[in-house]
Amino acid sequence: MNKILNPSKADWPEILKRPTQTVADIEQTVNQIFDEIRVKGNAAVAKYTELFDGIKLEDLKVSEAEVQNADKEISEELKSAIKLAKSNIEKFHAAQKTEKISVETTNGVKCWQEKKAIQKVGLYIPGGTAPLFSSILMLAIPARLAGCEEIVLCTPPDKNGNVNPAILYAAELCGVTQIFKIGGIQAIGAMTFGTEDVPQVYKIFGPGNQFVTVAKQLATKYQVAIDMPAGPSELLVFADDSANAAYVASDLLSQAEHGIDSQVIMVSTSEKLINAVSDEIEAQVQELPRKAIADKAIENSRLILVSSKEEALELINEYGPEHFIICSENEDYFVQGIVNAGSVFIGNYTPESAGDYASGTNHTLPTNGYAKQYSGVNLDSFMKTITFQKITEEGIKEIGPSIELLAEAEGLQAHKNAVSLRLKDLK
Amino acid sequence: MNKILNPSKADWPEILKRPTQTVADIEQTVNQIFDEIRVKGNAAVAKYTELFDGIKLEDLKVSEAEVQNADKEISEELKSAIKLAKSNIEKFHAAQKTEKISVETTNGVKCWQEKKAIQKVGLYIPGGTAPLFSSILMLAIPARLAGCEEIVLCTPPDKNGNVNPAILYAAELCGVTQIFKIGGIQAIGAMTFGTEDVPQVYKIFGPGNQFVTVAKQLATKYQVAIDMPAGPSELLVFADDSANAAYVASDLLSQAEHGIDSQVIMVSTSEKLINAVSDEIEAQVQELPRKAIADKAIENSRLILVSSKEEALELINEYGPEHFIICSENEDYFVQGIVNAGSVFIGNYTPESAGDYASGTNHTLPTNGYAKQYSGVNLDSFMKTITFQKITEEGIKEIGPSIELLAEAEGLQAHKNAVSLRLKDLK
CATH class of the missing domain: 3.40.50.1980 (Nitrogenase molybdenum iron protein domain)
Structure with missing residues (x-):
């Protein structure tokens, strides 16, 4: 798996690139x-x-x-x-x-x-x-x-x-x-x-x-x-020395088996962990029935060493992962600081597959960086809001003159007139 | 203005057609x-x-x-x-x-x-x-x-x-x-x-x-x-004999002055009111600085007589108006029954221009029938949701075996493995 050690910020766009699709x-x-x-x-x-x-x-x-x-x-x-x-x-x-x-x-x-x-x-x-x-x-x-x-x-x-x-x-x-x-x-x-x-x-x-x-x-x-624009599935794990390399590798592989265009990324402050996870991936992938797919996905994937948790969080928010796993002694820092992600999995006993199937959260999530502006599927995805307003005679007397002024300033005389007619009758 | 008296349901698609755009x-x-x-x-x-x-x-x-x-x-x-x-x-x-x-x-x-x-x-x-x-x-x-x-x-x-x-x-x-x-x-x-x-x-x-x-x-x-797909602005008014014809006409004209492709529709159970509103529109439009625009918009517009409030509601939900004004002695029936509309204005003293400017509701609303699946702009339009999950050792023991079964049934062995590894360590 590609290891990238201490990349400069100028290289982030290249590092965080998604596999492209031709449609x-x-x-x-x-x-x-x-x-x-x-x-x-x-x-x-x-x-x-x-x-x-x-x-x-x-x-x-x-x-x-x-x-x-x-x-x-x-x-x-x-x-x-x-x-x-x-x-x-x-x-x-x-x-x-x-x-x-x-x-x-x-x-x-x-x-x-x-x-x-x-x-x-x-x-x-x-x-x-x-x-x-x-x-x-x-x-x-x-x-x-x-x-x-x-x-x-x-x-x-x-x-x-x-x-x-x-x-x-x-x-x-x-x-x-x-x-x-x-x-x-x-x-x-x-x-x-x-x-x-x-x-x-x-x-x-x-x-x-x-x-x-x-x-x-x-x-x-x-x-x-x-529901939302689609793209290949992806997982980003932040892990430090408090993480279990075997668990992290198993999570990365669970994402990698989805398709050859899946992308998995680990960001870490520990070079030791990066090496351990890399070794674990190589060992675990051998056993998988979908090894050929996972191998291909791993080619798109990266283990990135950064110098601090602050740098890690900034990079992760820039990427906006669909799935984000946090295995860190500073988990609260990431939980509070994450703004761009679909679904977040916290701690060593929260594998992504829990959310894929049975924790209760939805697995239909924004990929491809769309977590910056789209929600995953939730109850509201199946609803729309309607607004209502009801104004009394007193109410229109209160706000009517302001509406007349605003409509006039926008050059919309008929908008004004709809209020003026009513106000005249109420005088 | 086009009057349509007691149309058959087969004619609804034609009657409810929006002005087309070429793009x-x-x-x-x-x-x-x-x-x-x-x-x-x-x-x-x-x-x-x-x-x-x-x-x-x-x-x-x-x-x-x-x-x-x-x-x-x-x-x-x-x-x-x-x-x-x-x-x-x-x-x-x-x-x-x-x-x-x-x-x-x-x-x-x-x-x-x-x-x-x-x-x-x-x-x-x-x-x-x-x-x-x-x-x-x-x-x-x-x-x-x-x-x-x-x-x-x-x-x-x-x-x-x-x-x-x-x-x-x-x-x-x-x-x-x-x-x-x-x-x-x-x-x-x-x-x-x-x-x-x-x-x-x-x-x-x-x-x-x-x-x-x-x-x-x-x-x-x-x-x-x-925010949402766009289309020309539109207003549908349901009004019966409890409505004020001059007010209704002023509301229809306030929409009509927006653009030549605006659409205004009145649905009514009262032929008397339809005639009165039609006369009022002809009188009021003369005074408008944007008369030329309003005249054009009125060509796209309709006064529709229906036989009952039930028929009216069904027709209105089929149309899904951006703005919906209710001036009816049965206003509760329409307030409770409306499912497809952007914003609803209730009673004789609630002109659309109130919501356009100052009542407090948003005026960025779904047009062109999109009220069937889109909300108007609201606070959530500027936010997205993230889900989080945190599972304890006890939690993964509880749901882990089910996740293993589900992943296996979907043929996703690596998803299963991410759970199995953890469960093995917890035995």
Whole structure:
């Protein structure tokens, strides 16, 4: 793994660079598939399902019988684990509910803010090598808590036209209202435009490969919102001599196995620890089934020695990691000082995988430096705020003359007139 | 004004259509200017300022002396009005502050969520026919309350290289940290990429013409977030026989004077009121300095008769108006039932212009149906959430075995291993 010792600040941009992605040529494919779905609906979706997933489906929608069967195929052990995760995620997201905020800003001028659920949301769950049912928990649980009326899930079928039972089990458990066997670009297109079977949704959530990522970006041109811009997953660990090198290495590798474009970084004030972690990584990676992926990701990754905790914090805030692990005798310093990160894991017994699955926090987080301006998915991601105001006769008499002046100064006479008419009647 | 009596539901999509915008050809201009700014910084910004604003500026930054002078040019009356608006906006947005949320989801598993300010934000304020200083209040006040460190404002200079004093006064009053005389596409580009003088920001807010709108959209490709997608301003009024036709007409006109692409709609259960409002509009519009604009906007606009309050509410939620005025004897029915709207104005003495300036609510709101999935600007728009978790030895023993099972079921062995290593040591 690349070791970088005491870099100068001028080198930070280079050191903190993310692996780049190339997406330009995907746009054309997405536009073409979107256009076809808009015109031909289900037929276009079925066509691309046959082309990309290699299966001709009679029915895009998962049936009640399939959901029932899935229930039988999941071990009781796995069900219990999923339920424990669900319980923790529910507790943490339910606590995020906020009350209506109400203020009388001036006598007779009452303003309030209420949150309302987004009525129709779409969740995308990738298929492929691993059935990421944990992402269903992370998305459907807050959607349900928020009160979304329609929670639509799209996930690609396998070559036999089936969906992994763990996905169906989790979807049923968490209150997904409709499940479709649709993957990739065609899934995003179907939820964006709606088809005979698939409802048009207002916001689309969930991870995906670069085709899905570009499709989600382009979907935002058509009155759909998305959870956040996507990028490869990443982890930054700050560790000093109080850390356990084997644990740190295992955390870095848990991130590295996600994909060849994952990035893992350790920042440390201890050269001794850097060397120990480097050795541990080399040893542990040998045992991993996804070693080839992890090896590639490690090529993008760095162990960075800095001179002080202050320098470390500044560098970390400049990077804005998706996941940030703190294993330090000065943990409070980092907990209080971190401003740009998605989710933070504190201490030797808080591996990133705890947050990925079961601590209760959400694992849908801003990557690629977007932690500087985006939140991870939370209860509010499934809601929007509406403001209200109600003004009495007394209230408009109080603030009306100021509104008249302000509107006049902005050259908006009709704005002024709406107030003047009322004030005249109240004289 | 177009009257539509008892339309069938099949006609709703046509009736609720927004005026369309054409933006495709602007993209190329934006891309070219962005590319130049990225390479040439200030020089490119100055070049386009000369081209579009007709003034060659020595210094893009507004000086301390200019701000001092502006203070002298504003009447005490206007200052008082601005301060009243500021006070109300501050009260309402300060009330939106939320506490840290903390939950022990399982024994020994503590999760919490904290909000942090976005460190650097950019505000765009248009120049042109009216100096929209009220938008500075709506953006800079919550930015300051949130704790943003840098609050950068760009606004175009006039032909003499000056900025309207009301804009400078409001910016200074509300805590803007730097003001630049830069307008249009070049302003968005400067804040997106940064130049020698203009800081690169993480999120850009504010209204603008179609050039600014497209520039903001394209800026999101470059690690910048924006407040929300933009569209022409719009107002929907529900009014029944308890409403005052003159007031309703004045509200509709206050929206119509914004721009020729503004849209105003009245929905009513009373044909009598529809006729009265229509007559009032014709009378009132004659007096308006911006009559030509209002006349054009009214061409896009509709008075719609429906058969019941239930039908009205369904139609209104389908439209998702930016501004929604309720003048009805059944006002509670609409207040409780509205789910898709930006800001709601209740009763005969709550004109939209109250919320535009001084009630305390924000006037930066989702248009074009985006109220279905976007919030208006509020305190949270200037913050993002970070989640934290800290797990004790006891905690990881409790949830660790479930994490191992879940990771294994997803085929992510390294995720499992990060837990297994720790559990082994704790045996």
